Amino acid sequence: MRHYRFGMIAALFALGHLAFVGVLGALALTTDHGRPLWTVVARDPFFLGDEDAFSVPWGLTVAVLLVGAVQAWALWQVLRGRARGEPAHRGGRVGLLRLALYLQVGFGIALFASVPLIVAAEAYWFWTATEIITGLLQAAVVWLFFLVLRGVVSRGLRLFSLVAGLLACASGLGQSITGVLGLDTAVFTLAGGYGYVWQAWSVSILVAQARDSRWSAATVRIGVVAQVMTFLKPGGSMGISTGVFPWAFAVHTLIGAVSVFGLVWVARTAHELANPLPQPVPRRRPARAAARWWPVAAVAVVLPLVPAAVNLTHGMYLWIGPRGAIENVVRVEGGGTPALTWFSLDVFVGVGGPALLLLVTVLRRTRRLVRFTTVTLTVAAVVAFVSALTTTPVPAVSGDFFYEGVQIYPEGLFTRERDGELFFGVSPSWYGAALLASALLLLVLYPAAPAQRVRRHVVLAVTVTLLALGFAPVADQSLGPVTAAEDCAPYEPWRGEPRKPELTSDQRFVCSYRQAGLVTFADTTPDAVILAHGRRLCGVYTRNDPQEVARLQTVEGLRRDALTYPLAQICPGADAVVQAAAAEQELEDQEWEDDAQRMCDSTPRHRPLIRAAKAIRIKEPQWTDYGAVETYEPTEDEADPFEDGVLDEAQRNGLVAALPGHLMVLTHPDYDLCVTLETYTRRPPVETKGWDHVVEVGYRSPTGEIVLRDDLSGTGFPDLSLNGRAGHYRIRVHYDWFRWKGKNDYGQRLLIMAFPGKGDKPVTYRARRKQ
Incomplete structure (x- = not known):
């Protein structure tokens, strides 16, 4: 520290930053308050979203602490100043270059430290202003480097660095200014070569520094690391929007936080311009190894x-x-x-x-x-x-x-x-x-x-040994059959897929265990590993030891009751619980069905006032998945039944609507339905007594097959047509909503009459009463 002009001050700042980060790291490791550590080190408040309590995984917390240590080292490198002693007098150009470089460092530190304040105050204009000022400073640095390097490197390298640097500065300034003016242009982006032109300038300066005795080899190496980090550093940030921790975004954010080597390189470049000139060292030609074993x-x-x-x-x-x-x-x-x-x-x-x-x-x-x-x-x-x-693996499905x-x-x-x-x-x-x-x-x-x-052979031997051990399978990770995700997908013949072989009981367990999502396995994990894991959990489930169950929840985050269904196929204890629950549910469903059957049996039979050609009272209760039954018949214009407006028309009168080839009847989707269908050769008398809603519409049957159905629930009514007769019909729908004292608090009764008749005008004989 005594070897540098501001060594003590720089050490205090660096140690203070390191101690502050250490305290925040201890807070993050012992509590759920990881926001302060992340904000101080990563400087990216967008990543955290709006959550007050932000828990950072312990492994990532350690990585954040290491990044904080690198930042403390960067503070020491930047703030320590030049070496002690009489500064070398090298002319006004060198002084101006040092001043411009230090101004760049100052702007960089100010921008790095002010990110949370800018976000809190929503003063985003400060970033744009800083970019413009930094661009002007960088243009001055490019020109001063061109002057200072005279007599050190060739004119061609100096001219290349001048042209590349000024072009990159013009591109950056153009993008910032057009952004302020709200202009959308790609000219400046193309001129800057998406950042590659600036990289070319930086590389040319590093080459010049390597040939100039004023700069040390450590400064050149730090500059090389800075250029590598520039390639790795992502642009922008992403907030958390799901319950899954976004590891990729976290890694990218930390790469941005550890990208302080460029700032260190600029500071060291300025420091060493004022250092005393080193003693000239004769350059040695690099030794070449002898050609062997061609x-x-x-x-x-x-x-x-x-x-x-x-x-x-x-x-x-x-x-x-x-x-x-x-x-x-x-x-x-x-x-x-x-x-x-x-x-x-x-x-x-x-x-x-x-x-x-x-x-x-x-x-x-x-x-x-x-x-x-x-x-x-x-x-x-x-x-x-x-x-x-x-x-x-990419699933083998059709399409690009x-x-x-x-x-x-x-x-x-x-x-x-x-x-x-x-x-x-x-x-x-x-x-x-x-x-x-x-x-x-x-x-x-x-x-x-x-x-x-x-020494190097030892390092190489250790590296090769660890690499070989990393690829060698261990005893409990032996290779074996792997049931892929596409093997677990159900067979869907409508896709044109070949029939899949039947899964074994072990494979069915692997599929259900993976799909449960309680434990995450890699796609290449053998089935034997998953089965062994499941059998271990089966032992915990069967013994039901309170301490063992508590340890399972604390260490692995698994609750015993959550393991019941995933383990049922290989664990008798869990299977017994599943079977008991299934039997109870089946009994409840059967009681519900029996109650619905009693409800429909108790409803009064309809007695037609004239002789019907066909009368069908559906014995079993019916139900719909989305509250509608409808029939589709092909028409000459091939109209789309989902876009013809029949649903909107039915919702207007609340019961029924029709167009040629498309008839829809609305019901309540949550209650059982008792249905009677009648077909007549002529128009029957109108009946409204005992019904809540009666509507009649005209319908043209192109094929003579009027089958109302609900494809989602599988419900289908018998054919309403008159012996397969195509042509014009009148459809009269009677609806009754009634109270039923049983498991079904309410019930529905539906009577549909069909008879030949012309006319498309809907007629409401009785409007629905308020329920």
Whole structure:
């Protein structure tokens, strides 16, 4: 701390931030008040929504505390100032550049610290104003870097950085100003290359700093990390809208919170401009390892091309595609620059691009390049393995494949084969195996120096061992049959699907246990694991030990009574409870049905005043699912019965309406219905006595089949037509709503008369009384 001008002050700020975050972390771990910790560290109040009590999972709380520690380190780096001693006098341009950089740091800290205040005061204009001021400052920084780097790097690199930096600044300022004016234009976005132009300027400055003795190697490395974090950092935030914790959004928010390396790089760049000039160190040419075993080197170069060649022969050029958790997070919740960058890497690795990097490494063989290549290949292999392990199968249904999120893949790239399956390319694990094998071959061909070999070999051995153990199945996770979600779906012949084989009792339990949602299993979890878990819970359920049940609810969050139905198929104790409940429900249903039958039997029989051609008294009580029975007959104009307005017309008179080919009668959906149907050869006398509502309408039957039904409940009445006669009918509907003393508090009685007759005009003989 004494080595820097403001070291003590910076240490106090950093330690204060760290202590404050630690206190809030302890509060979040012991209570449900995680909002203060999240607001202070993540600086994203939108994520929390409007909930007062916000519980952060303990694992995420630990991650937030680590992010807070990184922020404290950033405060120390930014506030400590330059090194003590007489500052180097390097001209007014260097002073102006330091001033502009410090102003940038000040604006960055102010913006970082004021997020909650801006949201609370709804002063969002402050962000736009800050963006405009920062853009002007950045333009000045670009110009001053162009001047300060004169004589240090080539003119071509300086001109490139000047053009790229000014173009990026103009793009950013244009977007901010057009946003204030409410103009919607993509010109400035295209000019800025979606952020890639600014990345190009940053990389050019890092290259210049690496060649300038005024800046340390640590500053350059921090700048590189800052550029990597820029690619990973998502745009925007998302609030909680469901009961499921949004892990993807939480991770993205924390990536944004830990993206302080750019601020540290700017501050260190300004600090070190005033440091005393270091002693010149003669540049050494990088040592090159001797060429060894060229067939092995050739194998290392060719390995990444093998899965790429298989993919390309099938017309696929992607490494991963829309598969796996990492790709899903980048595409669905990320978007913008991260999604485009991911797609570029996906194509680069998919066509065998790593082979170019390996070829350059084998030809040059410098230690730094070998280290960079092996680390890059290892990281890519880990991404491939994670993507392969988190890939979920796509159901084989008809239609084009559609994926959520940013549409970064070309339309029509993923087509279904004849068997209905989608081809995304070979599994990413093949790419991972090839990349990891190439990295190991590089380490064997070009080992580190003897002084560094032991420590690094230990790290490599431990890493490889852990990786191998991670993919080896353990005893209670042995491989076996897996019942997929599509296997649990019921057979639906109307979809044209082939008949599925009958599920075994174990498979039926697995399906019901997964669908219950009490315990979440991965889609690739073997059935044996789920069965073992269910049998363990069956033991807890059967013993019904109070302490064991309490521990189950405390540790696993499972209540004993919630396990009854999910465990019934494999647990006799739970099955007995289910059977008893089913028997009780069946007895209650039977009593209800018997009461409804007695109700219909007690209603008076209708005695026609003239001889009916056909009279049917339906013995069993009827019911409707949505309060209507209707008939559909095809017509010449092929009218849509759901759009012809018959329902609206029936609701106007409250009972019946008709159009050619469509007849509807309304009832109450919650009470049983006693039905009588009568068909006459001529018009019967009007009867209203004993009925609450009587309406007659005209109906034209195109086919001579008038069958009223309710498809949802399965209710269907006998044919009302006169011996299959097509043509014009008059339909008279009698409705009675009456009190019944039984389980059915009320009942309905319906008498429908049909007879030949012309005329479409509806006639109400008795209006419905108020019930």
